[in-house]
Amino acid sequence: MTFATPTSATAAVSAPVSATTGAWPGLDRVLISVGAWMLGLIWIAPLLYAAWTAFHPAAYETRFDLLAPLSLENFPLAWKQAPFARYFLNTVILVTSILSVQLVVGTLAAFAFARLRFAGRNLLFGLVLVQMMVMPDILLVENYRTMRMLGLVDTIAAIGLPYMASGFGIFLLRQTFMTIPRELDEAARLEGVSLLGLIWRVYVPLAKPTYLAFGLVSVSAHWNDFIWPLIVTNSVSSRPLTVGLSIFAAPDSGVQWSVINAATLMTSAPLLIGFLLFQRQFVQSFMRAGIK
Amino acid sequence: MKRAKSTCVAAQSLPDAPGLILHDLSKDYGTQRAIETLGCEIRGGEFTVLLGPSGCGKSTLLRMIAGFETPTGGRITLGGRDITALPSSQRDIAMVFQNYALFPHLDVAGNITFGLNVRRVPRAEQRQRLDEVARMMGLDALLRRKPAQLSGGQQQRVALARAVISGRPVLLMDEPLSNLDAKLRAEMRAEIRALQRRLGLTLIYVTHDQVEAMTMADRIILLNAGRIEQSGTPEQIYSRPATPFAARFIGSPPMNLVPAEALGIAAPPGTSAGLRPEDIEIAETGLPARLVSHEYLGADLLITVAAGSARLILRRPARLGLPPGPELCLRWAPDALHRFAPQPGPASLPTPDPASDPASGPACAAEPAPQPAS
Ligand SMILES: Nc1ncnc2c1ncn2[C@@H]1O[C@H](COP(=O)(O)OP(=O)(O)OP(=O)(O)O)[C@@H](O)[C@H]1O
Ligand SMILES: [Mg+2]
Numbered sequence: 001m002t003f004a005t006p007t008s009a010t011a012a013v014s015a016p017v018s019a020t021t022g023a024w025p026g027l028d029r030v031l032i033s034v035g036a037w038m039l040g041l042i043w044i045a046p047l048l049y050a051a052w053t054a055f056h057p058a059a060y061e062t063r064f065d066l067l068a069p070l071s072l073e074n075f076p077l078a079w080k081q082a083p084f085a086r087y088f089l090n091t092v093i094l095v096t097s098i099l100s101v102q103l104v105v106g107t108l109a110a111f112a113f114a115r116l117r118f119a120g121r122n123l124l125f126g127l128v129l130v131q132m133m134v135m136p137d138i139l140l141v142e143n144y145r146t147m148r149m150l151g152l153v154d155t156i157a158a159i160g161l162p163y164m165a166s167g168f169g170i171f172l173l174r175q176t177f178m179t180i181p182r183e184l185d186e187a188a189r190l191e192g193v194s195l196l197g198l199i200w201r202v203y204v205p206l207a208k209p210t211y212l213a214f215g216l217v218s219v220s221a222h223w224n225d226f227i228w229p230l231i232v233t234n235s236v237s238s239r240p241l242t243v244g245l246s247i248f249a250a251p252d253s254g255v256q257w258s259v260i261n262a263a264t265l266m267t268s269a270p271l272l273i274g275f276l277l278f279q280r281q282f283v284q285s286f287m288r289a290g291i292k
Numbered sequence: 293m294k295r296a297k298s299t300c301v302a303a304q305s306l307p308d309a310p311g312l313i314l315h316d317l318s319k320d321y322g323t324q325r326a327i328e329t330l331g332c333e334i335r336g337g338e339f340t341v342l343l344g345p346s347g348c349g350k351s352t353l354l355r356m357i358a359g360f361e362t363p364t365g366g367r368i369t370l371g372g373r374d375i376t377a378l379p380s381s382q383r384d385i386a387m388v389f390q391n392y393a394l395f396p397h398l399d400v401a402g403n404i405t406f407g408l409n410v411r412r413v414p415r416a417e418q419r420q421r422l423d424e425v426a427r428m429m430g431l432d433a434l435l436r437r438k439p440a441q442l443s444g445g446q447q448q449r450v451a452l453a454r455a456v457i458s459g460r461p462v463l464l465m466d467e468p469l470s471n472l473d474a475k476l477r478a479e480m481r482a483e484i485r486a487l488q489r490r491l492g493l494t495l496i497y498v499t500h501d502q503v504e505a506m507t508m509a510d511r512i513i514l515l516n517a518g519r520i521e522q523s524g525t526p527e528q529i530y531s532r533p534a535t536p537f538a539a540r541f542i543g544s545p546p547m548n549l550v551p552a553e554a555l556g557i558a559a560p561p562g563t564s565a566g567l568r569p570e571d572i573e574i575a576e577t578g579l580p581a582r583l584v585s586h587e588y589l590g591a592d593l594l595i596t597v598a599a600g601s602a603r604l605i606l607r608r609p610a611r612l613g614l615p616p617g618p619e620l621c622l623r624w625a626p627d628a629l630h631r632f633a634p635q636p637g638p639a640s641l642p643t644p645d646p647a648s649d650p651a652s653g654p655a656c657a658a659e660p661a662p663q664p665a666s
Pocket of ligand 2: 350351352
C-alpha cells in the first residue's frame with residue numbers, strides 16, 4: 001500500500017507531461033481552456049450587451065458604469081411602441097401548429113418506413129433523406145410562388161406550411177422506431193390492437209426522448225426563423241416576433257437601443273427560460289435520442 | 293365466446309381447451325425451406341413440447357401457429373376451426389415471448405391488463421381479474437413497479453400473468469426459461485407445469501433443452517431440420533427412439549450408437565445398434581471390452597470402454613466403483629438393444645473396422661449374443 005501511492009502519483013503526473021512536448025506540462029490544456037472561454041465570451045457578448053442596456057436608462061447605452069442605476073422602464077416602453085402581444089401570439093400559433101403537424105406526420109411516416117412493407121418504400125425514404133440535404137433557403141422563391149398560388153401569402157399558415165413535413169423528424173423517429181424490439185410489437189398485436197392503437201400505445205411512449213429532443217429543435221428553429229417569414233408576411237396579423245422585432249429595430253424607426261434590446265430580450269425570453277427550466281430533461285433526451 | 297363473459301377465468305380450469313392440427317404445413321424463406329411439409333396433432337389440454345436443435349424450425353412453427361408468419365403451404369386448425377388466415381388477435385391464442393416482451397413504459401399492472409384495456413373490458417372487471425391473477429402468480433406486491441425494476445424471474449412471471457389473464461385456452465411459449473439461472477429455471481419449470489395443469493391449458497412450449505422437454509411434457513414433438521423426427525410421450529421417445537437422431541438427441545450422455553457388427557449382432561449390413569449407457573452392465577460373460585477412461589459424476593460413474601473399434605459409454609452407480617482390471621465383459625437385456633435400419637443418404641456413423649473381431653477379445657467366454665441380464 002505505502003509503496004503503491006508514490007508510484008501511482010508519478011504515473012499520473014508523467015502522463016500529461018509525456019503528452020505535451022515536455023517543457024510546458026499542461027500547456028495545451030491551458031490553451032484549450034483559454035480558447036474555450038474566449039469563444040464563449042465572444043458568443044455571449046452581444047447578449048450581455050443587450051441585457052446591460054435593457055436594464056439601464058438610455059443614457060448608459062454606450063457608457064459602461066458598474067454603478068449605473070438599474071431600471072425596468074425600457075420593457076413597458078418597448079411593449080407599447082409595437083404590437084408585441086400580437087407578434088407573440090402569432091409566433092406561438094406558428095410554432096405549435098408546425099410542431100403538432102410535424103409530430104403527427106412524422107410519427108405516421110416514420111412508422112411506415114420502419115415497420116410496414118410497401119412498394120417504393122426505399123425510394124420514398126431516399127426522397128425524405130434528400131429533403132434533409134436541401135437548404136431551405138434555396139427554396140424561398142419557389143415556396144413563395146406556391147404560397148401565392150394557394151392564396152396564402154401573408155398568413156401564418158404560409159410561414160408554417162413548407163416546414164410541416166420534416167424530413168429530419170421522420171428520419172429521427174424512424175431510427176428510434178427501428179430500435180423497438182419486434183417482440184413488443186407482436187405482443188401488442190396478439191392482444192388485438194389496431195395499427196393506430198399500436199403506434200399510440202407502444203411506439204409513441206417508447207420514443208418519448210426522441211419526441212422531446214425533436215420538439216426542442218423544431219420549436220427553437222421556428223421561433224427564431226427570420227428570412228422566410230420576412231418574405232411571406234407583410235401585416236401585423238401574421239408577422240412573427242422575429243420579423244416584428246426587426247421592423248421595430250430598423251434604424252429609421254428612431255427607437256433607442258436600450259428599448260430595442262429590451263424588446264430583444266423579451267422575445268427570446270420564453271425560449272431561454274423554457275430551456276433553463278427543462279435543461280436536464282433536454283440534455284438527457286438528446287443523449288438518448290443520439291443527437292449531440 | 294362464453295369464456296369472455298366469465299369473470300373468473302383465471303382461477304378455473306377451462307373444461308375443454310381446444311387442440312390444434314397442422315395439416316401439411318410448410319414454410320420457405322426465399323429459396324430456403326425452414327419447415328418441410330409436416331402434419332401433426334397437438335391435443336387439447338396437453339403440454340406439448342417442440343424440441344430440437346438450434347435452427348431446426350421450432351420458432352418458425354410456433355410463429356406460424358401464432359400468426360406472425362404466413363405458412364407457404366398447408367393449414368392450421370384450432371378446435372376444428374381453420375385459423376390459417378386469421379390475424380393473431382383472433383386466434384384465441386396467448387403467448388409468452390423469449391425476452392418476455394414486457395412494455396417498459398407500463399408498470400406491472402399496466403402490462404398485465406394491456407390486452408383487457410385494448411379490448412375495452414370494463415374497469416371493474418379488469419381490476420378483479422388483475423387481483424386474481426396477481427395473487428395466483430405472487431405478484432401482488434409488485435404491481436406498481438416498472439419491468440426494469442424486476443428480476444428476471446419476476447419479469448417471467450409478469451409475462452405469464454399477462455398471458456393467463458387473457459383467459460385464452462391456448463398458450464405458446466418460445467424458450468421462456470433460457471434467460472434464467474439454473475435454480476430459477478427448475479423452479480419456473482415446476483410452476484409452469486402446475487399452472488398448465490390447473491388451468492387445463494393447451495400449452496405449446498419450444499425448447500432445445502431435452503431435460504426441460506422430458507420433465508415438463510405430456511408429449512414431445514422432436515424436430516430436426518424442419519422435419520418431425522418423432523412424436524410421443526417422453527417415455528416413448530426415450531425408450532423407443534424411432535431414428536438415430538432421436539436416440540442421440542434425448543438422454544445425457546446420449547445413447548451409444550455403433551455399427552451392429554461391433555457388438556457382435558447379426559444384422560443386415562449398415563444396421564446400427566443403440567444402447568443407453570445405463571442399460572449396459574459389466575458382467576462375467578458377454579462382449580469383451582477394454583476400459584478407456586472414466587468420469588465421476590457424484591451419484592454415477594461414466595465409464596468409457598472400447599469394444600473392438602466401437603467406443604461405448606456406460607453409466608453405473610458410483611458406489612460400485614471401477615471394475616478391477618482393464619479387461620471386462622459387457623452385457624445388456626435384449627429389449628434394451630435398439631436397431632436402426634441403414635439410413636438413406638450420407639451415413640454419419642463410423643464405418644466398422646473389418647480387422648477387429650469382437651470374438652478375439654481375451655478373457656470373456658466367446659458368446660456372440662449377449663445374455664439377458666436377470
Ligand atoms: N426471417 C427469416 N428469414 C430467413 N430465414 C429465416 C428467418 N427466420 C428463420 N429463418 C431460418 O429458418 C430456419 C429455422 O429457424 P428457427 O428460428 O425456426 O429455428 P429455431 O429452431 O427456433 O432455432 P433456435 O433454437 O436457435 O431458436 C433457420 O435455418 C433460420 O435461418
Ligand atoms: Mg427459436
